[in-house]
Amino acid sequence: MTTTITPPAVAETARWTRKDLLGLRELSAEEIRLILQTAESFREISLRPIKKVPALRGKTVVNLFFEPSTRTRTSFELAAKRLSADIVNIAPQGSSLSKGETVLDTVRNLEALKVDVLVIRHAAAGVPALIARQASSSVINAGDGAHEHPTQALLDLFTIQEKRGHLEGLNVSIIGDIAHSRVARSNIWGLTKLGARVTVCGPPTLMPAEIGQLGVRVTYHVEEAIRGADVLMLLRIQHERQEMRLIPGLREYRLRYGLTRERMALAKPEALIMHPGPVNRGVEIDSSVADGPFSVILDQVTNGLAVRMAVLFLVSGTPKAEEGA
Amino acid sequence: MSAPEPSFREKGKVMDAEAIRRAIVRIAHEVLEHHKGGEALALVGIRTRGALLAQRLAKEIESIDRRPVPVGILDITLYRDDLSRIALNPIVHATEIPFNVDELHLILVDDVLFTGRTIRAALNALNDLGRPKTIQLAVLVDRGHRELPIRADYAGKNIPTNLREHVEVRLVELDEQDEVVVEVPAHAEGHAA
Numbered sequence: 001m002t003t004t005i006t007p008p009a010v011a012e013t014a015r016w017t018r019k020d021l022l023g024l025r026e027l028s029a030e031e032i033r034l035i036l037q038t039a040e041s042f043r044e045i046s047l048r049p050i051k052k053v054p055a056l057r058g059k060t061v062v063n064l065f066f067e068p069s070t071r072t073r074t075s076f077e078l079a080a081k082r083l084s085a086d087i088v089n090i091a092p093q094g095s096s097l098s099k100g101e102t103v104l105d106t107v108r109n110l111e112a113l114k115v116d117v118l119v120i121r122h123a124a125a126g127v128p129a130l131i132a133r134q135a136s137s138s139v140i141n142a143g144d145g146a147h148e149h150p151t152q153a154l155l156d157l158f159t160i161q162e163k164r165g166h167l168e169g170l171n172v173s174i175i176g177d178i179a180h181s182r183v184a185r186s187n188i189w190g191l192t193k194l195g196a197r198v199t200v201c202g203p204p205t206l207m208p209a210e211i212g213q214l215g216v217r218v219t220y221h222v223e224e225a226i227r228g229a230d231v232l233m234l235l236r237i238q239h240e241r242q243e244m245r246l247i248p249g250l251r252e253y254r255l256r257y258g259l260t261r262e263r264m265a266l267a268k269p270e271a272l273i274m275h276p277g278p279v280n281r282g283v284e285i286d287s288s289v290a291d292g293p294f295s296v297i298l299d300q301v302t303n304g305l306a307v308r309m310a311v312l313f314l315v316s317g318t319p320k321a322e323e324g325a
Numbered sequence: 326m327s328a329p330e331p332s333f334r335e336k337g338k339v340m341d342a343e344a345i346r347r348a349i350v351r352i353a354h355e356v357l358e359h360h361k362g363g364e365a366l367a368l369v370g371i372r373t374r375g376a377l378l379a380q381r382l383a384k385e386i387e388s389i390d391r392r393p394v395p396v397g398i399l400d401i402t403l404y405r406d407d408l409s410r411i412a413l414n415p416i417v418h419a420t421e422i423p424f425n426v427d428e429l430h431l432i433l434v435d436d437v438l439f440t441g442r443t444i445r446a447a448l449n450a451l452n453d454l455g456r457p458k459t460i461q462l463a464v465l466v467d468r469g470h471r472e473l474p475i476r477a478d479y480a481g482k483n484i485p486t487n488l489r490e491h492v493e494v495r496l497v498e499l500d501e502q503d504e505v506v507v508e509v510p511a512h513a514e515g516h517a518a
Contacts, residue, residue: 014416034416041400041419050453055403083403313403313417 016314020132020139023148024189032190036158038310039303045082046305056085059116059316063089064106065142066097066122071277071301072142072151076119079308085316088115107131117316120144125182138315146180151311152276153186155304157194159296160231162303163272168195173225175257176235176284177206183276184235188214201225202235202257205246222257226266233274234259234284250283259285264292272296333491333508339484342503345465348481349378352463353385355479360430365458367395367429371447372418375399375435377496378465382434397422399433404446426455432479436494438464441475466505468492 014034024032045053061080063073073089080087090106092098097106103122110118117138120128125145132139143149161167172191178184178200191198198216200207201224212218219225226232237253247253254260259273273285273295281287290297340348360366366386370379376398383394400418433447444462451457463479468486484507486492491508495501 038417041417044419044421048454053403053453054449310417 017318019315019318020128020141021150021311021315022129022132022139022141024150024153024186024193025148027189027193029193032154032157032193035154035307035310035314036161038314039154039158039306042309042313043303043306045309046302051082052084053082054084055313056080056083056316059083059085060114061085061087061117061119061312062110062115063087063119063142064110064121065090066092066103066120066127067143069121069142071304072121075301075304076140076142076151076308076312079305079312080117082305083309083312085117085312103127103131104134107135111135111137117312138318140311140315143182146182146185148186148189149182149276150186150190151304151308152183153190154311155300155307156183156187156233156274156276157190158303158307159274159300160196160272162299163296164230167191170196170230171199171228172196172231172233173199173201173229174233174235175201175222175225175259177237177241178202178211178235179206179208180238180241181235187233188216192216196231199225199229203247203253206241222259222263223266226259226263226271228268229271230268231272231274232259232267236276236278237280237284250280254283258283259289261286261288264289270294274300276300332511334511336490336507336509338504338506339492340466340482340505342497345481345503345505348465349381350385352479352481353382353389356382356386356432356461356463357390359461359478365429366432367397367424367426368432368434369397369399369422369426369447369451370434371443372398372400373499374494374496375433377498378436378463379432379434382432382463395424397424397426399447399450401443401446401450404450406442406446420450420454422454426451426457429457431457431460432463433460434463436465436496437492438462438467438475438477438480439470439492441471441473444475445473465494466492 014030016034045051063076065073077087115137117140118131118135119140119142120131121142122144125147128139128141128144141148141150157167164170174184174187188198192215199219200211200216201219201222204220241247242249271294273289275285275297279285279290281290368379368383370376379396383396386394398421400420402417435443451460461478464477465481467477467480467483470488484492486507489510493506493508495504497503
């Protein structure tokens with residue numbers, strides 16, 4: 001019994017040099033591949049009886065979530081723990097943020113405690129970038145407004161690559177609330193950089209006017225998005241959108257845009273079904289599809305851990321300003 | 326920014342392809358002699374050249390003993406004690422050990438034994454994978470200068486070196502030919518290795 005040495009997907013000379021991960025827009029295809037390859041190496045750790053390696057021993061990671069989140073926060077927390085880092089969770093409720101402290105003051109206080117990585121989610125686009133410019137610690141964007149959610153897109157890319165072996169030439173359709181979705185934006189950047197063809201689909205009220213400039217095909221008919229797609233990526237429809245009068249109702253949405261069992265008949269026989277969660281069963285996707293044989297929704301969650309371990313590891317390895325070059 | 330790589334020039338070839346082959350054959354015999362038939366034996370090579378050497382050693386042991394020997398690949402990047410000191414991240418590869426290490430007699434295989442820190446990291450990594458019955462160490466070259474209490478159980482060749490020299494093992498799978506060379510800094514007052 002022998003194991004073969006698989007050739008690396010990226011050049012051995014590829015190096016991560018960024019202090020922060022703020023979005024996929026500014027990354028090169030090579031940098032994205034480096035993250036995916038590093039994640040591939042980290043996946044095995046979570047299958048061990050002892051799910052821990054000492055790589056980030058002595059580092060401190062802070063989850064600074066100004067917006068509620070369970071899965072992303074938990075995923076980052078477990079990723080940090082499996083790398084032996086210490087992690088602190090800060091939520092707006094019960095912190096000084098609810099006492100009127102500014103975001104930058106909060107960050108200055110955390111930096112005075114000598115933390116190494118800040119994982120930041122905020123309802124306003126650009127907050128992680130603002131903090132990254134001020135802070136000497138590494139900043140990882142865990143979702144900012146409707147701007148970017150890079151680790152979600154990276155885990156989506158990773159999952160597609162795992163299931164299909166490649167990304168080049170695949171047809172990926174993103175269906176739902178494109179206008180308010182940071183997941184859609186990060187995925188469009190990542191998928192197009194790695195050579196996939198992206199179609200976005202949703203009601204005109206939920207479609208940004210200039211979306212075509214990102215190099216994607218736009219359709220308002222879900223059947224067109226489903227036909228011929230190798231990957232169907234559903235986005236969560238938030239109930240607030242109905243109150244904002246952007247969609248007439250959730251039932252109406254399902255009728256016009258929901259991925260129902262009937263519509264699945266239009267899809268390629270092995271089209272992957274993806275969803276960043278949390279799933280609204282019976283709105284954007286029917287239960288029988290979400291739980292069907294081609295759904296990789298739970299694989300996305302599993303892979304998210306490996307991807308976040310990779311990102312924590314990579315940003316922690318770059319020299320910080322105060323340490324000098 | 327990363328420091329410029331110090332340039333090295335070749336000082337001399339210390340092993341050729343035939344010497345490497347003979348060393349591996351000899352180590353295969355020594356391993357079988359020590360393990361009296363090779364029961365519950367497995368090899369674990371340290372990426373990248375140690376893994377290639379482990380595969381060659383397994384082939385030799387199999388041809389002598391007519392019994393397959395499992396081979397695993399260990400990536401020790403995450404266990405290095407200098408992660409915070411290296412300027413930029415090395416690429417992490419996966420550990421691929423397709424068998425349970427518990428109760429096995431493991432032979433750890435690497436190309437060059439130098440300070441012993443790689444082996445220290447490998448022992449920690451193996452520790453996280455289970456509890457082997459014994460672990461021994463086989464290396465193609467022992468160049469001395471240990472910083473930890475570690476020694477090789479099987480060594481292809483002992484090569485006395487000074488600290489400024491490089492010992493480079495080249496294997497045909499990656500480097501077009503099999504050879505071991507000693508290199509010295511291109512400029513006499515060059516950087517320490």
